[in-house]
Amino acid sequence: MVKIGLALGGGSARGLAHIGVIDSLLEMGVEIDCISGTSIGALVGAGFAAGKHREMKDYALSMDVWNLLMFFDPSIPISGLVNGKRVKDFFMAQLGDRLIEDLDVGYSSVCCDHQTGEEIVMDRGPLADAVRASIAVPGLVTPVRIGDRILIDGGVVNPVPVSAVRALGADMVIAVDLNHYVLEREKVERGRFMKLIESRIMGGKKNIPDIFHMMMDSLYIMERTISRMKLKEDPPDILIQPRVGDIGFLDFDRSAEAIKMGRRSAVEKKKGIRKLLSL
Numbered sequence: 001m002v003k004i005g006l007a008l009g010g011g012s013a014r015g016l017a018h019i020g021v022i023d024s025l026l027e028m029g030v031e032i033d034c035i036s037g038t039s040i041g042a043l044v045g046a047g048f049a050a051g052k053h054r055e056m057k058d059y060a061l062s063m064d065v066w067n068l069l070m071f072f073d074p075s076i077p078i079s080g081l082v083n084g085k086r087v088k089d090f091f092m093a094q095l096g097d098r099l100i101e102d103l104d105v106g107y108s109s110v111c112c113d114h115q116t117g118e119e120i121v122m123d124r125g126p127l128a129d130a131v132r133a134s135i136a137v138p139g140l141v142t143p144v145r146i147g148d149r150i151l152i153d154g155g156v157v158n159p160v161p162v163s164a165v166r167a168l169g170a171d172m173v174i175a176v177d178l179n180h181y182v183l184e185r186e187k188v189e190r191g192r193f194m195k196l197i198e199s200r201i202m203g204g205k206k207n208i209p210d211i212f213h214m215m216m217d218s219l220y221i222m223e224r225t226i227s228r229m230k231l232k233e234d235p236p237d238i239l240i241q242p243r244v245g246d247i248g249f250l251d252f253d254r255s256a257e258a259i260k261m262g263r264r265s266a267v268e269k270k271k272g273i274r275k276l277l278s279l
Helices: 012-027 040-049 053-061 065-069 085-095 127-134 162-167 192-201 211-233 252-268 270-278
Strands: 004-008 034-038 080-082 106-113 119-122 139-141 144-146 149-153 172-176 238-240
Touching (some): 004 012, 004 040, 004 162, 012 040, 012 172, 012 252, 040 053, 106 127, 106 162, 119 127, 127 144, 127 149, 162 172, 172 270, 252 270
Antiparallel strands (some): 106 149
């Protein structure tokens, strides 16, 4: 029987669109046999592989400014603005101490070795550690030391991990690229969290991008460039590209919008997905 894999790309708050994509795929009758994710894709993928997809969706829809602030534990000395301990604690509460090899669905997360630049695929060991390492956005979230390696966000080497899904044994791959429309900013509507930062921290100055947007937008542009090259070299069978480019990297309070766009983008590929299922 054909084994179908799902590759979930990085993109911070844009990654909530993955939830909508998965919802649509399940409604179409797609059986996801294995899943690999980068950054936020690693988190959403882990939730699905651990049987926590519904709980993750409910939590995402409940996100507001205040429970987002709960994850911000400043790091001193600074190797990232956020220490990441509270994030890890959240993963442990949601995913438990489960091992990747014990999951019913094949899973891996993609990280990068900060010292060598090597792509690291985590397909064994504690699930929470695999997610935490993959979301270590350079400059924002502190890196993770596992063994002799210092690991950071996999988006700097493989933003849409098609190759990692194939390594899990997928015969056909459905990939979700979140950064294709990252520069479409004509109708940007900041989430409440970013509005708070702009008004309280940045003094409401909008004529020049603040440090958060400069740092993350630069990362997304880099990821978009790398994604184009890798998707050309190793194209998936189905490529889904939700129009979430106007959602900021911390706009998690726009979850309903992101999920809706994820569902819509998957439905637009319904004909191709049906053909895939027929095989």
